[in-house]
Amino acid sequence: MGDLKNFINALPKAELHLHLEGSLEPEMMMKLATRNNIKLPYQSVDEIKDAYNFSNLQDFLDIYYQGMNVLQMEQDFYDLTFAYLEKIAKEGVVHVEVFYDPQGHTSRGVAFSTVTNGILRALDDGQEKLGVSSELIMSFLRHLSEEEAFATLEEAKPWFDGRIIGVGLDSSEMGHPPSKFERVFNAARDLDLKLVAHAGEEGPAEYVREAIELLMIDRLDHGNRTIEDADLTQELAKSGIAFTVCPLSNLKLCGVTDMKEHPLRKMMAAGLKVTVNSDDPAYFGGYMTANFMSVTEALELSKDDIAVLCRNSIEGSFLTDEEKTRHLDRIDIIVSSYQ
Numbered sequence: 001m002g003d004l005k006n007f008i009n010a011l012p013k014a015e016l017h018l019h020l021e022g023s024l025e026p027e028m029m030m031k032l033a034t035r036n037n038i039k040l041p042y043q044s045v046d047e048i049k050d051a052y053n054f055s056n057l058q059d060f061l062d063i064y065y066q067g068m069n070v071l072q073m074e075q076d077f078y079d080l081t082f083a084y085l086e087k088i089a090k091e092g093v094v095h096v097e098v099f100y101d102p103q104g105h106t107s108r109g110v111a112f113s114t115v116t117n118g119i120l121r122a123l124d125d126g127q128e129k130l131g132v133s134s135e136l137i138m139s140f141l142r143h144l145s146e147e148e149a150f151a152t153l154e155e156a157k158p159w160f161d162g163r164i165i166g167v168g169l170d171s172s173e174m175g176h177p178p179s180k181f182e183r184v185f186n187a188a189r190d191l192d193l194k195l196v197a198h199a200g201e202e203g204p205a206e207y208v209r210e211a212i213e214l215l216m217i218d219r220l221d222h223g224n225r226t227i228e229d230a231d232l233t234q235e236l237a238k239s240g241i242a243f244t245v246c247p248l249s250n251l252k253l254c255g256v257t258d259m260k261e262h263p264l265r266k267m268m269a270a271g272l273k274v275t276v277n278s279d280d281p282a283y284f285g286g287y288m289t290a291n292f293m294s295v296t297e298a299l300e301l302s303k304d305d306i307a308v309l310c311r312n313s314i315e316g317s318f319l320t321d322e323e324k325t326r327h328l329d330r331i332d333i334i335v336s337s338y339q
């Protein structure tokens, strides 16, 4: 297994499903709470970790939104972002398309510009100092209203000059179908933004169909439950849309009870363009390599399977064709050096 871990770390790959606020490690949470004079309901790092027992998505979201309270100043968003980039740079991640939840911050009085500029400054430094390229995607919280999503889209307009390249849809899935945001996504498309959405994590395959047909997304986040609908699966295999699957997240939020039951292999076998990602690594027990290792071991993936997953992440990214070719060529070189 040591050999496989080295192989995974050596392969260039992109992370396409990462909520920045979900990379807030307990140690940083304590540090920022002290720095910003915020009272936490925990006394120690161990107490924080003990609270990370979730039986579903909502259990996690309650703790995730509470954890965000320590993020107050632009420097906090910088520190959070740069710490994440330092971790993944060591795991062969060459490119990341980061999600963040502006409404989780503006609703508590932290300015959109404070959040966004702190993140962007760290992403620039990540490119310069770590060689990791990146894009920024802002997600709408689907438990909030269409009107609030429109207000956020409006507030973000000054950053649609290439600094925020797309919009996503996250938070509580059940009862908040993609159709609720059809008009917001139409407006985002008119602004030439890339479109992604979480669907089929807890919600049914029907929510995936809505995300595809009504929101007309460029990439699907999670999508695990797609395979419950054979016609939809065939359509999405044919279209080649990328799926950003998050194995440790699915295990921690009880979408699967055992990693051996994870649908990733079935999804690959059905011809879907599957990628592996970490979602909220500080809460779910690991970054990219840990996610790759968990499915590799549980589903007995081969080196070829792992290479396909890495190629899919590059192909499914919003990089230019030229950049994709450069990374794909590098993957081929590394794969042949391990044969």
Ligand code: HPA
Binding pocket: 019, 022, 057, 064, 170, 171, 172, 198, 201, 249, 279, 280
């Ligand atoms: O896994 C997730 N699902 C939905 N919303 C989220 N917000 C952060 N992580 C998630």
Ligand SMILES: [Zn+2]
Binding pocket: 017, 019, 170, 198, 221, 279
């Ligand atoms: Zn997610």
